[in-house]
Amino acid sequence: MKKLLPTSTAGSLPKPVWLAEPETLWSPWRLQGADLVEGKEDALRLALQEQQAANIDIISDGEQTRQHFVTTFIEHLSGVDFEQRETVKIRDRYDASVPTVVGAVARPKAVFVEAATFLRSQTQQPIKWALPGPMTMIDTLYDAHYKSREKLAWEFAKILNQEAKELEAAGVDIIQFDEPAFNVFFDEVNDWGIATLERAIEGLKCETAVHICYGYGIKANTDWKKTLGSEWRQYEESFPKLQQSKIDIISLECQNSHVPMDLIELIRGKKVMVGAIDVATNTIETAEEVAATLRKALRFVDADKLYPSTNCGMAPLPRHVARGKMQALSAGAALVRRELS
Numbered sequence: 001m002k003k004l005l006p007t008s009t010a011g012s013l014p015k016p017v018w019l020a021e022p023e024t025l026w027s028p029w030r031l032q033g034a035d036l037v038e039g040k041e042d043a044l045r046l047a048l049q050e051q052q053a054a055n056i057d058i059i060s061d062g063e064q065t066r067q068h069f070v071t072t073f074i075e076h077l078s079g080v081d082f083e084q085r086e087t088v089k090i091r092d093r094y095d096a097s098v099p100t101v102v103g104a105v106a107r108p109k110a111v112f113v114e115a116a117t118f119l120r121s122q123t124q125q126p127i128k129w130a131l132p133g134p135m136t137m138i139d140t141l142y143d144a145h146y147k148s149r150e151k152l153a154w155e156f157a158k159i160l161n162q163e164a165k166e167l168e169a170a171g172v173d174i175i176q177f178d179e180p181a182f183n184v185f186f187d188e189v190n191d192w193g194i195a196t197l198e199r200a201i202e203g204l205k206c207e208t209a210v211h212i213c214y215g216y217g218i219k220a221n222t223d224w225k226k227t228l229g230s231e232w233r234q235y236e237e238s239f240p241k242l243q244q245s246k247i248d249i250i251s252l253e254c255q256n257s258h259v260p261m262d263l264i265e266l267i268r269g270k271k272v273m274v275g276a277i278d279v280a281t282n283t284i285e286t287a288e289e290v291a292a293t294l295r296k297a298l299r300f301v302d303a304d305k306l307y308p309s310t311n312c313g314m315a316p317l318p319r320h321v322a323r324g325k326m327q328a329l330s331a332g333a334a335l336v337r338r339e340l341s
């Protein structure tokens, strides 16, 4: 990126009310068949327009074509039975009814490439596409086949690599892997989590990112955050190995969180997407609040490597709130950009 402090969102944006029930995760579609296909394209146009109106520099799809950031990808794979459901604890935090891995997993055809091609055709701006990371995928499933989290993660990494290569060919500039599980399973992150992530990006020439957050602003997550104490040092566990990894960009939660900013020093040299917008509150940040967070981050990230972003996705927020937050992000970044130039 030539522009200093290019802004982007972590990924998801609210969907229009005619496409899916608002302010809900796993919200069912309100259209079907050909209407749904057309509705998703229209929603992509809207998400693009709203990001452009808010002066967001790196455009995302706002996850308009998927119900959920993990499940929708898995739905397109063979070897997973969505009828056979088991209750598991997601990220050691909350119970969810999840599908079962019943055989060898494979990707019979591309999942998001058509949608990415469409978004690419609508804008000249850089685009970023999010995929779930291998560890977060296995954490959202019951495995009755491999019976090994690590083995299944390596299989998913291969599949993600196939999808990522096709997204790159479709013109995606940054491919982001969402790995909130990296803030929970520290031993596994270091044993094989980062290694499987590197398998997922093998051979890619576009930029790659990993998004590690404390989750959407839903109750299970905000309750969990209350148990984490006054200093959140989870990033300390994964950062040293990530610094050594081939991942280009690391996307973090910093706004209103108890993450000590100096932890970013551990990934010195990487580009950092600094979350300067809290997605767990409907209160819209002021430009000055955003700028204050960015200034703090600048003590540990070189200005040409700082990418202002949101803490996490904004899918569960009211649309006007998400719009306001994107505008605040851009305005705050502009304040700091002026100071730097």
Ligand SMILES: [Zn+2]
Pocket (backbone or CB within 6 Å): 010, 180, 211, 212, 213, 214, 215, 216, 311, 312, 313
């Ligand atoms: Zn997130």
